[in-house]
Amino acid sequence: xxxxxxxxxKEVFEESETVKTFIFDxxxxxxxxxxxxxQFMMLWNFEDEKPMSISSIDPVNGQLGISIxxxxxxxxxxxxxGKGDKLGLRGPYGNGFNLKGSKILAVGGGIGMAPIASxxxxxxxxxxxxxxxxxxLTLDExxxxxxxxxxxxxxxxxxxxGTCGFQGFATDRVEAILMDHDYDMIVTCGPxxxxxxxxxxxxKHEIPAQFSIERWMKCAMGICGQCCVDDTGWRVCVEGPVFxxxxxxxxxxxxxxxxxxxxxxxxxx
Numbered sequence: 001x002x003x004x005x006x007x008x009x010k011e012v013f014e015e016s017e018t019v020k021t022f023i024f025d026x027x028x029x030x031x032x033x034x035x036x037x038x039q040f041m042m043l044w045n046f047e048d049e050k051p052m053s054i055s056s057i058d059p060v061n062g063q064l065g066i067s068i069x070x071x072x073x074x075x076x077x078x079x080x081x082g083k084g085d086k087l088g089l090r091g092p093y094g095n096g097f098n099l100k101g102s103k104i105l106a107v108g109g110g111i112g113m114a115p116i117a118s119x120x121x122x123x124x125x126x127x128x129x130x131x132x133x134x135x136x137l138t139l140d141e142x143x144x145x146x147x148x149x150x151x152x153x154x155x156x157x158x159x160x161x162g163t164c165g166f167q168g169f170a171t172d173r174v175e176a177i178l179m180d181h182d183y184d185m186i187v188t189c190g191p192x193x194x195x196x197x198x199x200x201x202x203x204k205h206e207i208p209a210q211f212s213i214e215r216w217m218k219c220a221m222g223i224c225g226q227c228c229v230d231d232t233g234w235r236v237c238v239e240g241p242v243f244x245x246x247x248x249x250x251x252x253x254x255x256x257x258x259x260x261x262x263x264x265x266x267x268x269x
Contacts, residue, residue, distance in 0.1 A: 004088030038096030044088030101184020109190020135170035171197035196255030
């Protein structure tokens with residue numbers, strides 16, 4: 001599990017100008033090897049290694065998908081690869097989503113839609129109804145909308161510039177939805193300020209919620225301490241990346257700041 005498996009890229013799908021999904025064959029014969037929605041993989045390009053969200057899980061055909069946004073040198077180099085090229089994968093790591101109830105609201109902002117997409121597939125197979133809010137800066141960056149609709153999911157789109165669906169922040173869209181719909185739980189992944197707003201709404205409406213948190217990671221095994229959060233000391237790679245509302249309330253830095261690779265605090269506001 002902790003040694004990268006060098007795998008051939010089976011397919012590459014261009015989701016947007018900045019996001020591609022890479023499909024790999026994956027051995028799912030062992031229970032601990034079967035990824036769960038919300039877990040992540042460590043991706044190795046033979047020079048460096050980064051955590052990446054799992055956006056699709058297909059146990060029947062033994063395949064998983066990793067959706068990657070081009071944001072820097074590492075991801076830009078991965079984006080240059082195509083079918084037949086090879087990458088290393090190790091994992092899966094962390095705690096995934098834990099479904100509660102029969103109807104949930106899933107909120108994804110930007111590349112945060114990756115774990116939301118795999119959760120939706122998982123929920124539908126188990127007869128759980130899901131409504132999805134897919135948010136981005138603009139229409140061209142909305143992710144997995146057609147995939148969700150084909151699966152029979154109600155999708156509420158939201159863009160900052162109003163090029164698709166609701167114009168404004170995802171938090172405003174969610175607040176309006178909660179006025180007219182009842183849910184057993186909320187799950188969300190995306191920009192932390194967005195999730196912080198959803199945390200407040202979940203409290204207001206007394207809805208259990210789960211949050212997929214991103215932090216700088218190195219080992220992914222809870223050894224290096226790079227992804228520990230203040231003040232609990234929880235390791236996002238082990239105790240997370242998915243946390244319940246009552247747990248997030250104990251994370252001092254949530255919605256306020258995060259640490260970079262050197263440990264320096266970078267404040268959101």
